Amino acid sequence: MTPSPTTSVNRRADIVSAAIEVFAEIGYYRATTAKVAERAQISQPYVFRFFATKEALLKEALEVSWTRMLDAFSAVIVTVSPDQLEQELVEAYARIMKSYENETLLQMQAQTIKEEAIVEVMQKGFRDVRKVVLDAFKQAGFENPEERTFIFIARGMLCNISMALSLPELMLAKE
Template structure:
């Protein structure tokens, strides 16, 4: 449960963290800002001081994409070319383990048709894909575009495997 931290910036962070958990557990459409407020140990009007329900979802998704970009950026900066793909896989697996609710939230958001949500999802996928492809190109990987597509597709399969608790989906070629 989120703890009160005092400053408005910290309270915003608490609200977003609570929203990620609530939306992932209950589903965006079923969840209410009252449930988010309760999880963050604040009043519902205080949530509305910062967010509408939709803007809260958008910010939560932005947080999740930033986490992936930062993790991948660290791998790219530190890995030798031959260890790049394995390093990216390990970084994503670590995020899936430590921030499962963010991944589940991204999966839900793929089906939401509201334009701001669709745009943050498109931008997140685009940014991650471009970062990975650029890293493959700079590492001298053959067929960087195809490898990026395969990498992204395997990531989505990892998400489905986790969400459905079906690790057997990954036993068929998850790793190269």
């Protein structure tokens, strides 16, 4: 019996979700498709029905995480006033980090993976985020939008480190 298209889409998403968890918990190099299959409660051959390689699975997991971030930022951009834009983007990212911590950890790990396909996904993700934020800052009339975008992304990276190492004091701003 062939799974329905809806079932296939759901199982694919389940596999990606399981991969995000496994990769984030034990790292891409230690993770196996067998561990992903176990987490998704399916057989390992079923993983390969959707993803030819572990690298292809990682690419999709990363693309899912970048899409989630871009969607969240885009939703903020179309709903807030320019004076609230930056703070709302920061809050949107904080919600992503809280709700999807494993995706954040996965992206952090992926920054150290040198396989060309993974580097390309990470480059595209950062470029897309930069463009969305920069365009929003320009549209809002921010002074020095390139610098503000740079600081916004740098702050996000510091948030990642703070979360990953359980060092909230990294995020305490002194005035």
